[in-house]
Amino acid sequence: MCGRPAGPAEKADLVADWRLSRRSFGEQVDQRLTIRMRLDPERHEVRVLQEQRTSTKGRSSMSREYGRGGGFSVAWTYERGPDGRRRRVKTWDTRELSNVLRQSVLDAGWSWRPRRFRL
Template sequence: MGLFDKLTGTRHPDIGIAPRSAEEVRTALLAVNRPDVPYVVRHARPDERADLVAEWRIEEPAWHTFFARSQLTSTLRTRMRLVPDDQEVRAVDEQWQVTWVGETPRLAISREYSRGQVSAVSRQWTYERGDDGRMHKTEVFRFDPAELKDPLRAAVLGAGWTWRGVVFRL
């Protein structure tokens, strides 16, 4: 693995894992969807220029309370293209700022848009007095892109394909 692969998060499957078909990889990625996780994996729209998209469920009513309570300031989308000839999934991250109006999150058109590989973790902490009378730091919220990308990467690697993080184009 080269330096650029390390910087982009490219991972190769373990030796001995037989590569599956593109349709099986697509099915494995869509199987990451569960109702109890704050993200969704879906087929991409034509304007997204990808095969699949994984994104936080920030606009779904069932998840408004979760995201409003945390006052999340950015949202993440991972666009994925399956490349059967190379047996790899090329993935690029896009991050936007979120504007809060009341308790309903609205995606704002912002100058703070980033694209490439997002790995920054945001955390919120509070200090509380514990039973022992001392102050303790407690994490109340964490926004970690790995919570979205790790299951996707595991599905791809488990299917014998390479997960290739890209910076500019799929």
């Protein structure tokens, strides 16, 4: 996870990025969650725009997905447990990042205002 000041093209004050690259069933999966935040000190609110991008590359195929808004994404992988049986392990949950940011804003006494199209 990376938090940074936003650039002029991002039209925000702060940006939080979270990236994950993994192999799944012989394919390379790259996932990215970007949360852009605009601060409004007069109203004590943070306007938030969340974007998710997923890119999957296989031997003979490639796909890309893009989503915007307050949705979430969860990814799982499988590994062998101590008893030798396969078990499912959560590897990616976009709520982990957004919940921490939202709770920090609320604890500071500000409002968290999700947006779908623009800040």
